Each structure stands twice: as structure tokens, then as C-alpha cells.
Amino acid sequence: MTNDIDEFSSIYGKWEAEWEKNRVHNAEPEPGRKKFFVTAAFPYPNSPPHIGHGRTYVTADVLARYKRSRGYNVLFPMGFHFTGTPIITMADDIAKGDKELIDIFENLYKIPKDVIPKLADPLYMANYFKGEFERGFRKLGLSIDWRREFTSINPEFSAMVVWQFSKLKGKNFIVTGEHPVGWCPIHNTPVGMHDTKSDVEPEIGEFTVIFFQSEDGVFPVATLRPETIFGATNLWINPKEDYIKVEVDGSNWWISRKAFQRLSFQMNMKETGVALKGAELVGREVMNPVTGNKVKVIGASFVDPKTATGVVMSVPAHAPFDYYYLLKEGKNVNPIPVIEVNSLGEIPAKKIVEDKKPKNDEQLEEATKELYRLEFNTGKMRKDLGKLVNGNTELTSMIAEQPVPKARDVVKKFILEKGLGTKVLEIMNRPVYCRCGNEIVVHVVKDQWFIDYGNAEWKKTAKEYLSAMQIFPQEARKEFEAVFDWLDRRACARTRGLGTPFPWDRKWIIESLSDSTIYMAFYCVAHIIKENEIRASQLSQSLWDYVFLGIGDPVKVSEENKIDRQLLERMRDEFVYWYPLDSRHSGKDLIANHLSFFVFNHVAVFPRELWPKSIVVNGFILYEGKKMSKSLRNIVPLEQAIKKYGPDTVRLVLVGVADLWSDANFTDDLAKSINSKLKKIYQSAKEGLDTNRKRYCTLQDKWLSSIVKKTVKKVSDEMETLDFRGAVNDAFFMMERYYDEYLEWVRSVGQEPNQEVIREFFENLAIMLSPFAPYISEEIWHLYGGQGFVINAKWPENKEYDVNVLLIKYYIDSVISDIQSIMEIKKGKTAKLTFSDNMKLLRTCINSLEKGGGFKEFVREVVKEERIDVKALQRLYDVVTQLEPEFRKFLLENEFNEYNIIRDNLEFIKRRTGMDKIEISEGTNLTGKVAIPLRPAILLE
């Protein structure tokens, strides 16, 4: 009673230890030998690794192993990203005793109970999970050179980041400016997605504010639809709320008290001490600054005092709320339409309200959305706008008959330029709450530091280079191009979190995606720094200038940094040898940020010959068809998966069953079935050793040998294009099938398998499978006396194979399937076969097809010489179109004796079809059935 994994576990442990002992995965420069440098995006260890983390790394590892077997000196290192806030937040949660999180750590990830309290320390947490990653990734068989590992908060790494930023600054790519962020008003800190309750990303949007003048200060109306200003018939305020007068840039505004509490975080506002209930403002007369019209302030309960200014305008022609409430309050409704939409008549809001008959605010909200969408997408400003503005037609003439989106921009610009209004920012998906429980607001941070990815020169160079890079898969390239286009200034400093202090203002920390764009360069020297205990203080700008750019005199640089000259030269040599990076791997979620920054920063910092060669992006991992998430509690920790299914199986599921671009679905059934196939192959390999027949001669031997050679060619092509799914299919699933076919075929002729061909099969299998399933491949490799480790074994060459035997097998299979399909209708125990030997007809058909001719041409061609039933010709034509090109070519140049082939394989066919007897004869006719080339006439009795 052994379970699948027990039988294999000794293999896994054995080879992991052997590889470790022999330092198989360590990489040293070998001047003169071609190199391949591959990295994957380093993980952020705020939990133990799960199977999703494995995909990118296994993809990179497969490539690394493949390149090795192609003779490259391969470097595959990894490090850890500690920068940022989520780890801190999680550690806080542990400290607070967050039940849900502790439950997940304890029961999902199986973290020992005594460890959990210690995770309240963020650094302990990061290091603990880093350890888990290392252990898990080792077990997964990743060929990583662990000596070079580091974390993004190592002081030595920070020294390099500082160098990088000074390079950026030197090119004026670091700029300052204002920047709005989500903000907790109690803690006075920025609030990102990870800091909110239920992980909501705060969306910041912009309201246009229009100043309606009154005798006693301004009513700042906030709107998302400034183009409807012409249709305002009154203002709305909430009569139950407090309104206060505040001073903004020298003028007085009436806004809700709740608005004041929010807006004061984004603009200078002073309380004047004047406050009134909303109800007391009702009835005041205000002037629309754009049209000059006078309108009244009216009260309504739907006005949200917490959104923007708490003062809104009423446009009953285009806002269902406004139309509905005016009617409900018994006011005069005089809608002024300013936008026309074909299907909505004169007054769009009226039509929508009358059609939909909304009964509550929720339904009004729906109606609003619908009208908004219709007007935005299909609406045009009316041409009679001019008459609404008291003679001032400067603005209306610009927008009359224009589509709504364009008019909106024009009106907004007009209002801002003429000083008729301003803008305020608001959390569009509010309310969003900070983890502390307070509702967050928009805060405008002054003097924010940015990396200016919008810089035209920089962008141009980056885009040019992108087109020269290799991008896998093809689909990703378009997305990169789009991202490069819209990329603009990016805030690169934060007020809290782990990371490198910002060099020019040390109260800031360099933001997490900005400190990890050229870190692959650090791998080249990380182990040298570690082994020689070089300190951050010795890693000054001049050192990095020399190591990375070759600038400066090594003698001076080594003195300046108190580093032994030999060491300094070694760092330089190692960098020169490994750089540029050959392949960068990550999930496709990083296209829009990390991977793009990575290209931009290389372009900015390094000379062109050191820019990265290629990018490989992969899809995600689903578990049983669903995205893994804490809330679904369906996360599969890597170590548990490895323990349950074994590392080779996990690897095959992660990279072998879905193409790069799409998500791969990890299922228990799939893993089990792959595991049992691995087991079967291993079993076959062991049994294969016992074969005794030495002489290599039979048709079956030749077939297996040929199909192996053909598979080698196919898999080689697939590996080169990173079609790992295809490669796994051929090198694993198909190879297994071929082996079974061979055994059955050989046994049907009463023979044993041949030693020589079995050896060829397993040697090739071991190497082709080794990038994907290194453990079992290693075992099979050694079983068959392979020298050294399979990772260093040379990838098989493409060799000529025998098309004839492949065609023979194809032909036999097609006869078998014909017999079977007849059996579905007519049972029989004896099959009678006759054959056509009309090679000439067959060749005519192939020729006309090769020439690109259709069926008609073929018939015309044939009719010239002989009279043959058109039906039969059609069948032949179908048979030939289905033939592989190499078979067609073969048949043009060689004889193919169907009778002899079937005669020699009668036993195999009988076995496959269950026939008792198969009679073959040479004539073409068989009681009405006509044989055509490659399709014998078959009669069952």
C-alpha cells in the first residue's frame, strides 16, 4: 500500500541533495563561453509561497534548464522584495490579534502556532516567509544560484538604488509636483488599497466647481457634467445639514460643514465662523456665472453633504433626480434642454422618468446612469444654445452641435480660465474606510517626487527599443506598446513602509515599484559583496559607476571605497560577463508597471548594449477553476502541493497544460493524472532495462526510432518559441503514447522490445523532459547510465528519420480505424481487403494539390487519360489533403506496397480490431466496393 508520492519521495530527496552537494546550480563567469542570464520578478514575502508564485519561476527555470542543455552558461538567481507597506500592515494585524488573518496563517498555511505571535514584527515576518520561499523553491527543483540572494532593504542594495536615482536625477527624470492621494484624516497618512477595509482601491475623480454668485458669498456648485450649466434652473442644498461660510483664496464660499472637513485636506480653507442650517439658505437668489441667469436655492434630501461641496445645481432637462424632485416638491418645472439625443425627445430626463417611473433614489440612480451613458455616447449640444446666454455667445458657438465629451472639456476649460469656477477632487467610490475605521478623503500632497516616465525623449527611446526586444508571447507586445504610450509621471516616494530613504529628502522612502527596476544587475555582484563582507559605506557612486558603466580609474575607485582592487575588478568582470539580462519573467499583471519601468530604467541608466534582450510574461494559476484568494480560502500553499503531488507534477501542471498567455487551471484530478503518468513512465524505464533483444532491425524498432527523432525536432522548435505547452504535450504525453504503441506492436509480432531503441527512447525522453520534470528525468538519465547530471546533458540534435516507416504506421492505423468505423454498423469476425496499386493516380492527385489546384483541376487532369468514377476521385482527393506534406513528398518519389504492409501486420490489426480473420487479395474490386490508393476496399463478414 504505497501511495504515489511515497514511491517517488526518495528520488526527490536524493537529487535535491545531490544537486546541492555538487553546487550544480551555481554559475561562474567563463570568459569565452556563451552565457544566458534569466531572472523572474522577485516575490514580496507577506505570506508563504503558494502554487501561483510557482508559475513564473518554473517558466524561467524551464528556460534556464533548456538553455543549459543547449550549451549556455546559465545564471538564474533570485532575491526578495521587502519594500513597501503591506508587510507592516499585516504585522500590525497580527499584533492586534486579527482573527481572520491568524486563522489563515494557522489553518491554511499551517504555520506553527508558536511562530505566529512572532510575526507581529514585520521584519521577522518578512524573513520568516523568505525562508519558506527558499525552502519551497528548492523543493520545486528550481536551478537557482542561491549565493546571490538578497533583499531590497539590504543597505548594500540601497546603496545601488541611491546610485540609480542619482543617474535618473542627472537626466532630469526625477521631478516634483503636487499629487492627490487617498488619505486618512485621523492618522494623517496616505491610504492605498492594502490599507483600506476590505481592500478597496480608492478612486480619485475630479468635480468641476462653478461659482454661483449671491449677495452673501459664492455658492460653489460641484458637478461632473459642466456642459449642462446652461440648463441649470435652480441650486440644491440639503436643508437638514449645516452649511458654513469659508474663505478660499480671498472669496467666501457656502459649503456643507461635512464638505469642509473633507475639502480642507486639498485646498486652503479658513472658517469664518458663520454657519446656517441648510433650510435657512433656501430661497436665496444666485446668479449662474456662465449664462447670467438668476436662479433660486431649493432644499432637497438627496443632496449628499459629504460629496464634493455639498452644493449642486439642478438641471431638470438632463438629470432624472432634478426633474423628479422638482415635481415631487411641487415646484415649477421649467426644464431647459441643452443636449439632444435622438431617441429621447425634447426633454431627455422627462422622457426617462416618465418611461421608467422610478420610485426611490436607487431607481433614480439607475435612470441617471442610463441617461448619462446615452448622452455621453450619442448626445450632441443643441444648436440653439446661444439664446441661453444673454448675448455672450463666445462659448456656445464653440460647442453648439458638438458631441458631449468634447463640449464638456471645452466648458470646463472655459470656466477655469475665466475664473468662473475651479475643481475639487473626490473619492469617487466613497465611502472607502481606512483600516482604522475612518472614512478617507482626498489629500493633495505638495512637493511630491515623481519619476517622469512622460518625458518625451525618454519615452521615444524606450519605445524604439521595445520594438527591438523579444516579447513572449506575441499578444503581450501590443499591451506594452499601449502602456508605454500612456505612462506618465509616477510618484516615487512614500511616507511610510520599508525601503530605501529618498536621497534628497530623507523623510521619504523610495516607493516599492521604483526601487526594483534594475536590480537584476545587483545579482552579478551580490555574492561577492556578501562573501567579502563589503559594507554599504564602501559602495559609493564612484564604485557603481565603475562596476556598471566602466567609468573611472579602478585604482582610484578601489582606494576611495576601501575595496581591494582585485575584488573591484572581479565585480566589474562578473557584471560585464553576465549583463545584459537575456530573459525577464513575470506574470502579466506587471506589464503595466514593473516590466515597463524595468525597460525605461535600463534605457535611462545603462548604455544600449546592456539593455535587456527579452521579456516573458505568463498568465495566472487558478485552483479548481477559480482565482485563489484569502476570502475563498482556496489558496494552495506550494509546499503542500509538492508534498501531495511531488515537484515534477506541480511543475508540469504549472507550465505544461496552458499556454503562456492564458491562466492555467490547477486541479486535483489533473495533478493526479499527471503524477500517475510520471509513475508509469518511470516504471517503463525500469522495465525497459531488462529487454534482451539486441538486434535492431524490425519495422517496429525503426518506427519508434523515427518517431522519437521526429519528436525531438518538434520539441526543439517548441522550446525555441517558448511553446512549453506544446513541448510538454509532445515530450511527455505523446512520447508515453508512442512507447505503448511500440510495445503493443512489437508484442503482436511475437517479439521483445529492442534494447538499442529503448535506450534511444529513454535517453531522449530524459533530456527533453528534464526542463519540466527534472527529478524523474535525472533518475531515468542515471538509470540508463547517463554521465554527470541531466541538466548538463546536451540537447539531442535533429536527425534524419525514416518517413517510410512513419507512413506505414499511419497507413496501418488508418486501415484499423476504417475497419472499426464499419464495425460500428455491421458486426463481423472476418475482414476482407483488396487494394489499389494505382500509384499514378495517387501522384496525379498529389501533384495537382501541390500546385495549389482544387478538386476540379484534379478531375480535369485525370479525365484526360482514364475514366474513373468521380465519387472515388473525391474520396482520393480527401485522403490526399489529409496527408502530411512529408508523406506526400515521399509518395511522389517512392513505391508504396499496401498489400505487403497489411500482410506483414495482420496480427497487429487483428489484435486492434478484434477480428478473427483478415483475408487480403490483390484485386481492386470487392463486390461493389472499389479500392483507391491508401484506402483499401473492406468487406466485413
Added chain:
RNA sequence: GCGGGGGUGCCCGAGCUUGGUCAAAGGGGUCGGGCUUAGGACCCGAUGGCGUAGGCCUGCGUGGGUUCAAGUCCCAUCCCCCGCACCA
């Protein structure tokens, strides 16, 4: 809205780049058979419709087109998913 991806048989999911090998791979489920005391696991077969002969009909979101031939190419249209930043 803009950008990217996608809609395939009961379900999941390949294929479409290079039209014919596609009634459409591979799973799952279901049905039948084997094994077993039984169940599970495993193995074999079937799984669009029709048909006592390897065939015919219908079919790959919807509508049209190109072609001897279209899941595959072209046009139009509907629907779904992801990204749009300062967050790892």
C-alpha cells in the same frame, strides 16, 4: 470611454498565425463493460442527429461575404473578462 484579451460540443478547454489532416485534441461529467464481497481507485468502450458498410445532415456568439473548401480569412454586430497608475 480608451487600451488589451476572449466568446468552441452537457461542463472545462485546445485549435484559429500558415483555410482542407475538424464532428472538432485533452480532461471532467454521464452511460455501458471489466476488476472488486461492495464502494473508491484503475482499465476498456460510447457520448450532435440519422444510417444494417467506412456515409449523409446539422454544428464552433449573431448576421453577412470571400473560396471548390471556413472554427480557421474579410465586414458588421452583440456579449464577457482584465488594465487605466502611484498599489505590491
